[in-house]
Amino acid sequence: MHNTAINLKTVTPLWTGDAWTENKEIKPQSFLGALRFWFEVYCYAVGIKVGDYKTEKINAKEFAEEVEKLVKKGIPVRQARRKALSRKISLPSQIFGCNGYKGLFNVKINSTDVSDENPLKIPEVIYKKRSEKNEWKTCKRSEFKSIRETEGNKIHAWFFGLPYFWGEVCIEFTVEEEGILRKILYPLLNFIQKYGLIGGKNNLGYGRVKFSGSDIDISKYNEFNFEDFGLQNIDIKNAVKECETIEELFNCGKIGLYKKDENSEIADIRELNEIVKTLIGLKSEKRVSFNNSSQKRHYIFGSIKRDEYKGIKGPNATKIIPWINKIDKGYEYGFISLVFLKDKFKNNDGSVKNVL
Structure with missing residues (x-):
């Protein structure tokens, strides 16, 4: 067994609560789930087959028998296991597990509140009147109730997650093969710190992180090495299309990344709160342009209704996500697009799954 310790440092707040609880801890299974999600998104973007881990299954007895047959043909045990797995389950399940197979990673998280x-x-609530362009105001949740009663549906409101995790946490990974760290784990962590998110409240810019190791520069791992899985090696950038305008994000065949022009007025903003407020305002403006197409609007920008509403079964997560990155001079920011997942994550009835 081989171990490595990786530090996670927050760039934006990390929300790990749900509808029933609010907490400031990062849980191993939730973290692994986030790694798997972004690995699957990457695979979809570069054309690698992704199965449904809920239905993919390994029969231990049949698997052992197949490995034994391959070993008798002169194939080394490790390669025999890889070959037998690849015949039965997709690449993400080979790495992260499925029914009857635990996957390659074990995770332990050492954190304190x-x-x-x-x-x-961070403010508890940010809101504005629908009739106003970008006159955002803030208040406490306790105050917002009376505002809602007065204004009714005339306002847009966003509720920030409190409390949240902010700081650093040490994550310990254990793998059977040391090579998996360099070939799969480190490139995946680099991919996430460049383009992905951890946890919830992503619509408010939450979940951006950086990874580092005591003697490991995660940023140098720019290519997945899939040779052990019978696939070609692929640069992490192959999954991403850099867009010059926000509009390009709405019909992007890969993961879309739009960065605000550094020479523009709002690109000079340095305060995280102001960046989030600005990005929310930009999304709100663009959402209005889809008012004549409610299905597309609710798919691209999300909806909260739990029943089917105008052809979109909810709740439906936004596919245009605020993207904030820490750099030496402050922050760079824009949006990530996952619109291309429309035909990838579907329920049996054809509705789109809530993928974030």
């Missing part, structure tokens, strides 16, 4: 539940002084 942040003493201040709101170290960044």
